[in-house]
Amino acid sequence: MDFEFTExxxxxxxxxxxxxRSEMPREIEEKAYLxxxxxxxxxxxxxxxxxxxxxxxxxxxKKGWLSLGWPEKYGGVNSIVKQAIVDDVxxxxxxxxxxxxxxxxxxxxxxxxxxxxxxxxxxxIINGTTSFWLxxxxxxxxxxxxxxxxxxxxxxxxxxxxxxxxxxxxxxVTDYCWLLAKTDDSSKHKGMSLFIVDNNTPxxxxxxxxxxxxxxxxxxxxxxxxxxxxKNLVGEKNNGFYYVMSALEHERIVIGFGTFRxxxxxxxxxxxxxxKAVGNTREYExxxxxxxxxxxxxxxxxxxxxxxxxxxxxxxxxxxEASALKLFCSELGVSLSNSAVDxxxxxxxIDKGTKWTQFGGRAGIGYLDSISGPIGxxxxxxxxxxxxxxxxxxxxx
Amino acid sequence: xxxxLTKEQKMLQKSIRQYxxxxxxxxxxxxxxxxEKGYSPELWKEMAExxxxxxxxxxxxxxxxxxFFDLVLFFEEMGYNICPGPLFSTLVLSGLPILNYADNKxxxxxxxxxxxxxxxxxxxxxxxxxxxxxxxIKTSAIKEGDEYIINGTKLFVNDAHVSDYILCVARTDETxxxxxxxxxxxxxxxxxxxxxxLMKNVTLEKPCEVKFxxxxxxxxxxxxxxxxxxxxxxxxxxxxxxxxxxxxxxxxRGTMDLALQYAKERVQFQRPIGSFQAVQQHFANMWLGxxxxxxxxxxxxxxxxxxxxxxxxxxxxxxxxxKIFREVTTLGHQIFGAIGYTMEHDMHLYRRQALSGDITFGxxxxxxxxxxxxxxx
Ligand SMILES: Cc1cc2nc3c(=O)[nH]c(=O)nc-3n(C[C@H](O)[C@H](O)[C@H](O)COP(=O)(O)OP(=O)(O)OC[C@H]3O[C@@H](n4cnc5c(N)ncnc54)[C@H](O)[C@@H]3O)c2cc1C
Numbered sequence: 001m002d003f004e005f006t007e008x009x010x011x012x013x014x015x016x017x018x019x020x021r022s023e024m025p026r027e028i029e030e031k032a033y034l035x036x037x038x039x040x041x042x043x044x045x046x047x048x049x050x051x052x053x054x055x056x057x058x059x060x061x062k063k064g065w066l067s068l069g070w071p072e073k074y075g076g077v078n079s080i081v082k083q084a085i086v087d088d089v090x091x092x093x094x095x096x097x098x099x100x101x102x103x104x105x106x107x108x109x110x111x112x113x114x115x116x117x118x119x120x121x122x123x124x125i126i127n128g129t130t131s132f133w134l135x136x137x138x139x140x141x142x143x144x145x146x147x148x149x150x151x152x153x154x155x156x157x158x159x160x161x162x163x164x165x166x167x168x169x170x171x172x173v174t175d176y177c178w179l180l181a182k183t184d185d186s187s188k189h190k191g192m193s194l195f196i197v198d199n200n201t202p203x204x205x206x207x208x209x210x211x212x213x214x215x216x217x218x219x220x221x222x223x224x225x226x227x228x229x230x231k232n233l234v235g236e237k238n239n240g241f242y243y244v245m246s247a248l249e250h251e252r253i254v255i256g257f258g259t260f261r262x263x264x265x266x267x268x269x270x271x272x273x274x275x276k277a278v279g280n281t282r283e284y285e286x287x288x289x290x291x292x293x294x295x296x297x298x299x300x301x302x303x304x305x306x307x308x309x310x311x312x313x314x315x316x317x318x319x320x321e322a323s324a325l326k327l328f329c330s331e332l333g334v335s336l337s338n339s340a341v342d343x344x345x346x347x348x349x350i351d352k353g354t355k356w357t358q359f360g361g362r363a364g365i366g367y368l369d370s371i372s373g374p375i376g377x378x379x380x381x382x383x384x385x386x387x388x389x390x391x392x393x394x395x396x397x
Numbered sequence: 398x399x400x401x402l403t404k405e406q407k408m409l410q411k412s413i414r415q416y417x418x419x420x421x422x423x424x425x426x427x428x429x430x431x432x433e434k435g436y437s438p439e440l441w442k443e444m445a446e447x448x449x450x451x452x453x454x455x456x457x458x459x460x461x462x463x464x465f466f467d468l469v470l471f472f473e474e475m476g477y478n479i480c481p482g483p484l485f486s487t488l489v490l491s492g493l494p495i496l497n498y499a500d501n502k503x504x505x506x507x508x509x510x511x512x513x514x515x516x517x518x519x520x521x522x523x524x525x526x527x528x529x530x531x532x533x534i535k536t537s538a539i540k541e542g543d544e545y546i547i548n549g550t551k552l553f554v555n556d557a558h559v560s561d562y563i564l565c566v567a568r569t570d571e572t573x574x575x576x577x578x579x580x581x582x583x584x585x586x587x588x589x590x591x592x593x594x595l596m597k598n599v600t601l602e603k604p605c606e607v608k609f610x611x612x613x614x615x616x617x618x619x620x621x622x623x624x625x626x627x628x629x630x631x632x633x634x635x636x637x638x639x640x641x642x643x644x645x646x647x648x649x650r651g652t653m654d655l656a657l658q659y660a661k662e663r664v665q666f667q668r669p670i671g672s673f674q675a676v677q678q679h680f681a682n683m684w685l686g687x688x689x690x691x692x693x694x695x696x697x698x699x700x701x702x703x704x705x706x707x708x709x710x711x712x713x714x715x716x717x718x719x720k721i722f723r724e725v726t727t728l729g730h731q732i733f734g735a736i737g738y739t740m741e742h743d744m745h746l747y748r749r750q751a752l753s754g755d756i757t758f759g760x761x762x763x764x765x766x767x768x769x770x771x772x773x774x
Binding site: 040137140142143144147166167209210211212214218278282283286290334338341342344345346347348349350351353354356364365367368371372374375376379380381384385397 | 523526527528552553596597598599600602604606664665666673674675676723727730731734735737738739740741745748749752753755756757760761762763766
């Protein structure tokens with residue numbers, strides 16, 4: 001066993017690090033909230049950073065860094081480790097590095113899409129010009145994704161879509177919907193299909209929803225007689241639910257591992273400075289212990305993360321590991337915010353951008369945002385059931 | 398032994414619950430929290446008419462004569478249905494020390510005005526270090542004739558921006574033992590040299606920075622005795638920690654009830670989510686957490702109401718309740734799923750209350766030392 005990166009991987013880390021230093025403005029790095037494990041404080045959702053993020057994706061596309069884990073034919077080098085290095089290093093700098101197009105849409109298209117479809121969609125994803133949002137959840141459809149009610153009915157060479165999606169992260173800042181809709185009423189899971197829908201199609205209405213942190217990160221999206229060309233059907237009709245499930249593994253390794261390291265480093269730095277200013281107080285002793293405990297958890301996450309990445313790179317099934325990774329990292333996001341609030345005390349409530357702000361104003365926002373981690377992309381309760389049933393073979397309740 | 402509340406106490410609880418539910422729905426809570434003032438002057442007047450402002454004052458100050466234990470029950474219900482405003486600052490942080498330590502002249506001048514809802518007060522303790530220890534009090538008050546001149550900066554002073562008076566904790570002497578040189582002054586907030594600004598934050602509270610620049614205060618505005626103020630401050634902060642714990646329990650109960658109702662209604666996989674064992678475990682944990690804290694709070698309150706020393710019990714109540722309220726809101730959010738993560742929903746109001754409640758008057762970690770000391774460690 002060897003926990004170290006190879007020479008080549010180390011050199012690549014260095015390259016990504018240099019890129020981040022030159023391309024990521026310090027001001028944005030310092031101002032962006034980006035709490036680890038949360039879904040609502042990504043830089044692209046903060047209005048002032050939206051345009052920067054779009055351009056940054058183009059730069060990543062140019063570098064070929066959005067597609068590293070994919071086969072050569074799709075602009076990649078078949079290295080999920082390299083993909084993960086980009087995620088780790090860039091997210092440490094609070095730079096955008098992945099989105100639904102790269103973590104879900106592309107892996108699904110490469111596996112199940114026709115060549116014709118991939119020729120249309122993959123180039124834009126690879127070069128960072130095409131972005132997607134995920135149209136899965138509905139007002140009555142959360143954990144039970146099998147009960148989608150939005151319908152797509154065939155009419156000539158088109159499908160006509162009617163229904164409503166909700167919690168659609170980034171629908172207001174992306175171009176296309178990755179839509180899960182009902183195409184056959186006679187069967188539950190087997191009656192759903194995946195479609196690509198242009199946000200600008202007549203009948204699509206996108207309404208932003210303000211999240212707990214005060215940021216418009218997700219949306220309600222209404223579909224009224226939206227006409228989608230048949231060629232935008234992904235893979236085979238009525239197979240959509242299985243495509244969605246098989247892409248989860250890819251989604252779950254995009255955890256922004258660097259954001260965890262960053263918060264641990266900054267919290268440590270905060271306590272060091274506090275000690276310089278106030279001396280060796282009882283609070284300092286307690287803060288040290290809190291940080292030491294968090295450092296253990298971040299180290300655990302590190303192993304979970306790289307082990308899962310390694311498994312996927314080497315052709316091992318990592319379903320359970322990916323579930324565990326998602327579960328662990330989102331709950332660690334909550335613990336880290338608790339630690340930050342405990343250490344900052346009264347300062348924990350102060351937002352960014354004031355003269356009293358400490359720790360970048362992230363403690364309070366992190367405390368609010370972090371609760372999204374254990375809910376989004378498959379709630380903790382569901383992940384635990386998956387680990388216990390699929391992973392450990394316990395009977396289903 | 399008797400674990401029951403009296404009939405009067407139950408009535409008090411019920412009337413508060415009904416009033417706040419009717420007059421301060423969560424839509425108003427959000428509006429008030431987003432407004433600069435942070436409270437509703439109309440509700441303030443009405444609550445005074447109901448006798449709540451002078452809840453624990455005797456008749457002679459137009460009070461309602463309730464006990465300290467009743468005050469604890471009162472704030473527990475105020476936490477259940479949230480009602481933002483300077484009530485805590487006025488009644489607990491200012492009303493109590495004036496009632497217990499001010500001279501008669503000051504009491505008969507100020508307390509009736511509190512009872513009738515004419516004035517708002519707050520206490521300014523914390524400074525840059527953001528803690529409640531006497532060595533952190535750097536704001537100075539220097540005698541000049543019949544007056545004291547105050548200089549310094551206070552931080553995290555809730556509601557100062559709407560207060561008529563600020564009880565300022567200032568250093569009047571440099572002594573080997575830092576608590577021996579602290580005095581409590583009642584400062585008219587309109588005095589020249591007082592400068593107040595709101596500190597932008599993420600809770601429903603309105604913390605302020607209060608700068609004192611050569612602020613003149615008459616010597617007769619000292620509450621208690623010169624250089625004897627820390628005892629008063631400490632007593633007030635302890636009581637405040639206890640009342641805040643009660644308010645947090647109310648909030649935790651409010652969170653659980655909100656989530657309970659939802660868990661019965663929300664259907665996934667053709668069943669109410671409350672029928673899933675994973676969800677049921679969350680509720681059992683909430684119940685245990687809340688009810689364990691509730692008795693810690695009542696124990697500390699009943700000791701305090703009898704005039705007994707309850708430093709350890711209060712520290713235990715505050716240490717555990719702050720942590721549990723935060724945990725209960727984490728679980729509450731978990732049960733609501735995505736909808737609870739929106740600004741439009743009510744769940745985040747409790748989440749924010751749990752943050753401000755926990756970090757004010759000493760969080761879990763800063764209470765632990767008191768408990769260890771009381772155990773002889
Ligand atoms: C910040 C954020 C961003 C999101 N972005 C997107 C997006 O871009 N696109 C999209 O489609 N969706 C998105 N979602 C929605 C997300 O996928 C759902 O929130 C998630 O699937 C849970 O569904 P729900 O919120 O409806 O909760 P529910 O399914 O109603 O669950 C409520 C509670 O019940 C529990 N529960 C439900 N079923 C069971 C069970 N069988 N056993 C035990 N417990 C159970 C859950 O674990 C949870 O605690 C986002 C959510 C958030 C919070």
